[in-house]
Amino acid sequence: MRWLTGMFAAALCPLVQAASPPAFSTANTGSAPAPWRVIGLPERYAKPLTQFEVVDLSGSKVLRVKAEQSWGTLAFASTPPQPITVQTTLQWRWRLDQALAQADLSRKATEDAALKVCVSFDMPADSIPSGERTLFKLVQFFTRDKLPTATLCYVWAQKEAIGHAQASPITNRVRYIVVANASSPLASWQNHERNIYTDFLKAFGHEAAIVPAWSAIVLGADSDNTAAISFGYIGDVQVLP
Secondary structure, three states: OHHHOOHHHHHHOOOOOOOOOOOOOOOOOEOOOOOOEEEOOOHHHOOOEOEEEEEEEOOEEEEEEEEEOOEEEEEEEEEEEEOOOOOOEEEEEEEEEEOOOOOOOOOHHHOOEEEEEEEEEOOOHHHOOHHHHHHHHHHHHOOOOOOOOEEEEEEEOOOOOOOOEEEOOOOOOEEEEEEEOOOOOOOOOEEEEEEHHHHHHHHHOOOOOOOOOEEEEEEEEEOOOOOOEEEEEEOOOEEEO
């Protein structure tokens, strides 16, 4: 079930009417503000949960993310799904203080990310290739929640070059774009702004010519495959306009 990587996270979130996730900068320290929600894998997979906590760092409140041989996501779902235009951008800032030296997105056994910021899309199920559609429907049968058909993750990778794009080796329903890697400085804030419209077409354009609405924002880190420890910070995440 780990192949869902963020699909359950998006599906299990409480439904809210909002266009962007609540800010960490104005939240109290401790748990992330509602309707952000921490999601782990089903108990039978016995995976420790990645830790998410709003902390005060140098006078600013940010989300601390620590993966310790763990898997987990912090997810924000929106209903109805929010439309995307050619100008829609995703903005966030993050910094990584401890990387995953053995992470390698090309192999299932090492598919870990020290930090990731993902967008899930409300893509029509009939856009999924027929073979994958059968598997997707089988998984959907075991949950009452609607699972996203497409998830795009911006990741802090290790070995892959910045700009590298690929499908997850576990499922084609999740695509990665590398925006930071081992060459990126540690303990230093990076600001990112990505055009969601363009990136969706880059990742899923061979399946859907029309960019669907986004249904969830999912933050995470996982180190269960490499059995390692990573930690970093994520600032406010915004979808604009």
